Amino acid sequence: MSQHDKQSLQVGLIGLGAMGMGTATALLKQGFNVTGCDISVGARDAFVAAGGQSVATPAELAHCHIVLVVVVNGVQVEQVLFGEQGVVSHLAPGSLIIQCATVAPSQAKQLGERVVAQGLMLLDAPISGGAAKAKSGELSVMASGATEAFIYAEAVLNAMAAKVYRLGDAPGVGSxxxxxxxxxxxxxxxxxxxxxxxxxxxxxxxxxxxxxxxxxxxxxxxxxxxxxxxxxxxxxxxxxxxxxxxxxxxxxxxxxxxxxxxxxxxxxxxxxxxxxxxxxxxxxxxxxxxxxxxxxxxxxxxxxxxxxxxx
Structure with a gap:
């Protein structure tokens, strides 16, 4: 993917905590156009200061082709995807969600089914490595999902990770x-x-x-x-x-x-x-x-x- 292609690809990231902020800034450094989303004004301001764009609600990421979810738990995942201001109902068909939070495998499977039913793709892609490796783009990604989702996500995954494990063809295996x-x-x-x-x-x-x-x-x-x-x-x-x-x-x-x-x-x-x-x-x-x-x-x-x- 060329620098021009990276800039034309709109990437959203929900959850600008230690891991999310590191991942978002790593993607910026690799030339991606990244919009961060967090309930914290301070986190949003910090990301803008780093060169990114920010929004207050997941629904405002409707313009994104790929949305990474780097929140704390399964309840937050549910909220940012399917809640009142959730992103799923606003994305264009064929868009990709990369779900990075640690959730139960059973929830990951259900998320995959619900996202696909909305005409979108989902990678079940938990991450590991800590804040330092997130910032340097050297995470480990334990991912599962459809082949077309991996193809669509390849450039983003390579920019955020030192190692991407393809573990299966459906959500749940990564989790x-x-x-x-x-x-x-x-x-x-x-x-x-x-x-x-x-x-x-x-x-x-x-x-x-x-x-x-x-x-x-x-x-x-x-x-x-x-x-x-x-x-x-x-x-x-x-x-x-x-x-x-x-x-x-x-x-x-x-x-x-x-x-x-x-x-x-x-x-x-x-x-x-x-x-x-x-x-x-x-x-x-x-x-x-x-x-x-x-x-x-x-x-x-x-x-x-x-x-x-x-x-």
Whole structure:
């Protein structure tokens, strides 16, 4: 696709949070004409400042050929697609929706059927990689849908992702794969927090724990990525505790549908639920360690400004 073709293709993106904003700006950098949509005026203004266009409601994306949905949960997906100001009823026939939020596979299948019934295409395309990789256009996309939808989406997918997995010819498969990823991600974060809590309780230096484990067999991507948030005492949400309350609940519910027990994921879900109940739901997901602080009184590292304020 030439630069001219990119500019003639109208791309909309609903949800200018950390992942959505990163993806939208990555597409801008690749020469696409992108209109962002978010209920937050601040998010819309930030995207305009980055060189994009913005609208306040999904219905205002009627001019777009491709619309990406990067919202938080299935309820929001339903609202932005089919609600009073939803985009589906306003798009021209043959337009494409790329649904990137983590939802239950059963919901993804239903969305595909409803969107196709409206004369549109849908890719079930959950994303992974975090805000930094979204901004650099290096996400992993776990996608399923019709061949013609993949062909239509190819340039956009290549601009936002380092790896695009074509997992099936109908919606639902992509969301199934994302659920496997979220089970592992949630368990790994909860386990990293528990391991750090144990080490701190035994009197080990948290910085030394991190150094040793990241050079040992017990390391994981999540341990290496999230423990620095704990070490710096900075729980600014890049991915919030409540995200894993939601996603691990979907794992649990899907397991029940399939009569498949998920005891390890269920244990992690309880820890995230406890963290949310304690008031940490909107903090970074690494704040799940604060459950152990509440229960056993371990001393967690403080943010630099907090430490200075205590002097």
């Amino acid at each position: 199934s794969m994302k659920l496997v990823n979220q089970l592992l991600a949630g368990v790994h974060i909860a386990t990293a927090a528990e391991a750090m809590a144990l080490g701190i309780r035994m009197g080990l230096d948290p910085e030394v724990i991190y150094d040793v484990i990241t050079h040992s067999a017990g390391n994981s991507w999540m341990f290496e990525n999230r423990v620095p948030h704990i070490l710096s005492g900075d729980y600014t949400p890049l991915s919030a505790v409540d995200i894993f309350v939601k996603d691990l609940n979907i794992v649990h519910q899907t397991g029940r549908e399939l009569a498949l027990a998920t005891p390890v994921a269920s244990s992690a879900l309880q820890q995230f639920t406890a963290a949310s109940g304690a008031g940490f739901g909107r903090e970074d997901d690494s704040a799940v360690i604060k459950v152990y602080q509440r229960l056993s009184g371990i001393a967690l590292p403080e943010a630099a400004n907090d430490a200075q304020g205590a002097e």
